[in-house]
Amino acid sequence: MKNRSKPENSRQADIVPLKDGIQALLKAYRLQGKLNEVHVVSSWERIMGRAVALKTQEVYFRNGKLFVRLTSSPLKHELFMAKSKVADVINKEVGEQLIQEVVFL
Template sequence: MKKYNSPENSRKADVLTLKEGITALLKAYRIQGKLNETVVVSSWERIMGKAVALKTQEVYISQGKLFVRLSSAPLKHELVMAKTRVLDLINAEVGEQVIKEVVFL
């Protein structure tokens, strides 16, 4: 009869949790940055709200810059005035500085 505290059932030193394994995989393939960029683009509506998302035509990232094409000139002006706040919200969503600059088109 096996005991629950036996070495056969205990965790081995070389066994990783799923989170640690995924983090190691992303680091090994150097794709953490791309994943973070994808998270920013896909969560644009959640970060900025439904009203801004409805006026957004296109969101993409190139070389650390977030480009946002808007269909409303007054909204564009308002967001340009609050550019640093938008930048802080976006980077806070990911948990690290992924975006260095926001450009409204």
Template sequence: MVKKHKLSENSRQADTLPLKDGIKALLKAYRLQGKLNEVFVVSSWERIMGRSVALKTQEIYISHGKLFVRLSSAPLKHELVMAKTQVMEMINSEVGEPVIQEVVFL
């Protein structure tokens, strides 16, 4: 004879939610999602733009929705300035939401 385990009414089963949903709720409650997205952009720069651009990138940071990128190559800087909108769209599509409103090449 096998006993079936019966959940009591006081069980916490009803209070459980998937870890993914719990983390999203935590990020929203502490308003950390924006900062997490910014860190994701900086860490994904090489994957988004390619190795050749990443090798010529000296510094990259985000401040108030603006992405600042310091490059060591003037010709590359000129080329990327001409494609600012495309770069911004590639980054925002990678994140899945509009994180960057402007790109500044230094």
């Protein structure tokens, strides 16, 4: 049986795990921040809880700020008093300092 040695420029040398390849693409096209924003909006109920999510009308990002439109004034006041904690919880969920400020509407 012949001993076949693979040259260094073979396809085997170019194999990269899918996770690493996707992360490299997100970094190259600078999409990671936008992906994290979408992740926060889509998981708002899981992060903040069902009671807050039921009173939430709209959640969106603009220029590093998270805007949250609520239907309950008492809840808005309560969350306003703890908005730095809300930002910390969300940033911890994402794993980076994504949100500089939370604005409750």
